[in-house]
Amino acid sequence: MAVDQLLRIGELSKRSGVSAELLRAWERRYGLLKPARSPGGLRLYSPQDLERVRVMREHLAAGFAAAEAAALASSAVSEEAPGEEILRPDALRASLTAALDRFDEPRAQTVLDRLLAVATLDTLLGDVVLPYLHELGERWERGEASVAQEHFASAIVRGRMLGLARDWGLGVGPVAVLACLPGEQHDIGLIAFGLALRARGWRIVYLGSDTPVRMLEEVAHRVEARVVVLSAVHAHAVTAVKAELSGLARRHRIAIGGNAARADSLGEASGLVLLTGDPIGEAERVAELSPAGA
Ligand code: B12
Structure with a gap:
């Protein structure tokens, strides 16, 4: 650790916003701080000590008891790699x-x-x-x-x-069109799925929330989609447009993700692929169903 990165207790207190008395108490009671000693015997604190104090304050603010907050802070920031927190x-x-x-x-x-x-x-x-x-x-x-x-x-x-997700449309991999079904605003799971599929070499065309089904055909055709992945929380968002989706599924591979995919009312018979798992596992499955090089 470079000496110029080490802090005296006053500086640690100023940077962390915690009084020197309280810092000493946390050091004594919970071993939160692991100071080095100057040749003159002064305690010198590292950037990891400062980070542990920050994390400790966050856990206290979140309602953890002091001993618990200190244990979490100590495990979050270790000394194993100086200058780099584990x-x-x-x-x-x-x-x-x-x-x-x-x-x-x-x-x-x-x-x-x-x-x-x-x-x-x-x-x-x-x-x-x-x-x-x-x-x-x-x-x-x-x-x-x-x-x-x-x-x-x-x-x-x-x-x-x-x-x-920036540039997730770039490249030469197969294309997935992603959209939320009509009325659906929850798109975070779908974005996560898109990122995970992107990481497996795919290109993503993302249409976002509340997408009319009639637009999907045109887009899927235009970008030569390998798969169209739709997302919804409520099963009725799927059943409301099931006939249109079944029609679409005759020309394109259509998959449904999100909570709606788990509903008993939806069967594979409709021609839809049901992605009932989490976005990462299902991205893996879609990538295997339709490999990037195929
Ligand atoms: C964030 C959020 C919102 C945000 C959405 C922001 C956005 N752009 O996505 C906003 C504020 C807009 C919102 C609005 C509403 N919300 Co909301 N929301 C949530 C919350 C807190 C988190 C949702 C989320 O993104 N989770 C992360 C995802 C990844 O996790 P998950 O939803 O558990 O999904 C699992 C699987 O389904 C799967 N998955 C999810 N998506 C996808 C997609 C693909 C492709 C795949 C493969 C898998 C997959 O992954 C997860 C498992 O790992 C949930 C709470 C919860 N328990 O989930 C409520 C929740 C989903 N909302 C709910 C409700 C009721 C609403 C509103 C009706 C509230 C209102 N009265 O206005 C509106 C509806 C808006 C609409 N028309 O869609 C309910 C739904 C209940 C239900 N099942 O019927 C929930 C469950 C909260 C609750 N317990 O009441 N919401």
Whole structure:
């Protein structure tokens, strides 16, 4: 560790916004800080110490008890690789939750930046972002997260995912057309699916929410789609247009994802491929059904 990166307690306090007394208490009680010693015996703190204090504050703000918050912060930021934190998906998910819950957009973006730096896309989506959204929905149902928190969080996560989607239409791989069925606004799962399919060499043509079925035929034909993947939460969004979809399925491969795909009322008999699993696993399945080189 370069000496010029080390901080005295006063500087650590200033940068972290935690008093020197409290920092010493956290060091003593929970071993949160691991200072080096100067030749004169002064305690010198590393950037990892500062990061652990930040993470500890986030967990405290999220309602964890101090000992628990310290344990999470210690496991999230280790000393194993100096200057580079070892980041664990569960700890980062807790940090993301804490930042989004208190409407802290810059901090949430920082956590997402770290994730992008250390994790594969499948891990980012499958182990952090999608479980986070699922959990957010459950907290919302139980009245533990407000509508404002849910809107704020889903807008940030969705925006970030669309940022990753830039240029997902480029290349020479097979084309998938993605759209939400009429009336459907929930498109985050579909975007995740598109990103995962892109990572497997496909090109994506994304039509977004609330797409009229009659447009699909034209687009699928124009871009020579290998598959059209539609998404909906409610099964009735599919049944309402089932006849049109069956017609379309005679000319193109049509798949349905999202919660609606699990409904008993939909059968494979309609000619639709039902993607009943999560977006990453189903992207893998679609890629295998129709390999990029084929
Ligand atoms: C974010 C969100 C919104 C956002 C959507 C933003 C956006 N652009 O997507 C907004 C605020 C717009 C919204 C609106 C509404 N929402 Co909403 N929303 C959610 C929330 C919190 C998260 C949804 C999400 O993206 N999850 C991430 C996905 C990936 O996870 P998932 O939904 O569990 O999906 C699983 C599978 O189905 C699959 N999957 C999902 N999509 C896809 C796509 C493909 C291709 C594949 C292969 C797989 C797949 O992956 C997941 C498993 O890993 C959920 C809560 C929840 N429990 O899910 C409610 C939820 C889906 N919403 C709900 C409701 C009721 C609504 C509204 C009617 C609320 C209202 N009164 O206005 C409106 C409807 C708008 C409309 N016409 O579609 C209900 C649906 C209940 C139901 N089954 O009938 C839920 C479940 C909340 C609840 N418990 O009440 N919502």
